[in-house]
Amino acid sequence: MGKVEHSSSAVFAGRDLRVSIDGKEIVRGVDLEINEGELHAMMGPNGSGKSTLAAALMGHPGYQLSGEIELDGERVDGLEADERARRGMFLGFQYPVAVPGLSVGSFLRAVLEAQHGEKVKVRPFREELNGVLERLELPPDFVGRSLNDGFSGGEKKRMEIVQLLMIRPRFALLDEIDSGLDIDALKLVAAGIREVTARGTAVLLVTHYQRILDHLRPDRVHVFKRGQIVRAGGVELATELEAHGYDWLNPAAPPPASQAVSGVGPVMGA
Numbered sequence: 001m002g003k004v005e006h007s008s009s010a011v012f013a014g015r016d017l018r019v020s021i022d023g024k025e026i027v028r029g030v031d032l033e034i035n036e037g038e039l040h041a042m043m044g045p046n047g048s049g050k051s052t053l054a055a056a057l058m059g060h061p062g063y064q065l066s067g068e069i070e071l072d073g074e075r076v077d078g079l080e081a082d083e084r085a086r087r088g089m090f091l092g093f094q095y096p097v098a099v100p101g102l103s104v105g106s107f108l109r110a111v112l113e114a115q116h117g118e119k120v121k122v123r124p125f126r127e128e129l130n131g132v133l134e135r136l137e138l139p140p141d142f143v144g145r146s147l148n149d150g151f152s153g154g155e156k157k158r159m160e161i162v163q164l165l166m167i168r169p170r171f172a173l174l175d176e177i178d179s180g181l182d183i184d185a186l187k188l189v190a191a192g193i194r195e196v197t198a199r200g201t202a203v204l205l206v207t208h209y210q211r212i213l214d215h216l217r218p219d220r221v222h223v224f225k226r227g228q229i230v231r232a233g234g235v236e237l238a239t240e241l242e243a244h245g246y247d248w249l250n251p252a253a254p255p256p257a258s259q260a261v262s263g264v265g266p267v268m269g270a
Contacts, residue, residue, distance in 0.1 A: 010070070011036050011202035012171040017067035019049070019056040019227075026052045028227035030067075034171070034202040034220075039193065041205045041213060043238060044224030045246045050206045051094060053224075054173045058091040059084050071171060086115055088170030092160040092177050098148040104159070105129065105143040108166050115167065132165045136188050154185040161192035164201075172196065174205045178212040190215035210242040225249060 010033040019027035026049045034040050044050050056063040059081030069077040076084050099107070108129065109120050130140050136158045148156050157177055164172055174193070178186055190212055197203055205218070213221075213235060221238050223231040223246070230249050231237065 009035055011072055012204070013068075013070040014057070015068040015070075017053065017057075017065065017069070019052050019066075020064040021052070021062065026227055027056070030229055032204075032222070032229070034204060036200045036202060037197050038219040039197050039203045039205060039216060040220045040222060041207060041216075041218040041238065042222045042224050042229075043207055043241055046208070048224045049227040050224045051175050054091065054175045054204070054206055057173060058089060082114075085111075085169075090164060090167060090169035090172040092164060092172065092174040094176040094179060096148050096151075096156040096160055098146070098151070100146045100149045102147050103144050104147050104162075107147050108163065111163075111167060129162075129166060132162050135165075136162055136192065137184075138162065153180040154182060157181055158185060158188060158192075161189050164196055165192055168196070168199060169201055172201055172203045174203060176206055176208065178207055178209065186212060187215055210238045213238050223249060 013033040015031055017027060017030040017032070018025060030053065032040075042050050042053075052063065056065040057069060059079065061081075065077065067077065068075060071084075071087050071089060074087070076087055076089070079087070105126070109125060112120050112125070126143070129143060133140055133142055138155065138158055142159075145151075148159060151159065157180065160174075160177060164174075177189055177193075181189060193203060193205070193216060205212070205216075207213070217235055218238075221233055221235060222229045223237065223241065225246060
């Protein structure tokens with residue numbers, strides 16, 4: 001895939017991103033940029049490398065990443081994960097981990113204090129957190145509960161959105177935040193994502209399914225196969241994928257009949 005030019009206004013920009021695990025290349029040359037307040041969806045079959053890319057961008061030590069990552073025009077690919085977080089990167093986990101003994105309130109206060117370098121005032125913090133919990137339909141006693149300990153799958157995913165709304169990152173990676181959610185929880189999660197993009201956060205949403213996109217309208221949809229972006233387009237591309245799957249994106253496969261009216265561009269080099 002050829003290089004693309006990145007605009008100076010991009011919140012996130014990645015150039016020739018490649019990710020390896022134990023010497024095996026999983027992500028094979030990705031160029032991507034996301035501007036302020038934009039939502040990009042990344043879709044693709046299992047095993048294509050989407051979650052690997054998300055974890056590597058955040059600085060997971062188990063992955064070897066090459067290429068350039070810029071956040072608001074500054075290189076961050078040489079930084080550890082905690083430093084990337086302080087600069088404004090956020091990863092919403094596909095499988096959030098329980099941390100017994102660390103309360104939700106204490107965790108979020110510690111994160112905000114590390115991010116801003118100053119003490120967080122308790123009263124306004126609690127008022128804001130209570131409001132966020134209410135919007136996500138989580139009870140106020142979650143403030144004192146251990147992070148994700150004993151939470152249902154849907155509560156864990158909504159708690160990721162609570163963190164997103166409280167931390168207000170510049171760039172958020174959401175790794176299958178919609179998996180395992182019932183329709184009511186899905187609507188709440190989607191509302192939280194709309195809220196952060198309206199505030200200016202750039203979001204990359206990794207997902208298998210169109211159903212969350214029924215509640216969101218991404219600015220761009222990227223199809224990920226074999227470690228590369230093989231096609232990009234508008235929200236109508238997600239509809240094509242829902243109807244026809246991913247096999248038609250193989251170089252030898254003909255496009256579906258509906259592609260002629262979908263507005264989707266040609267396949268990029270895989």
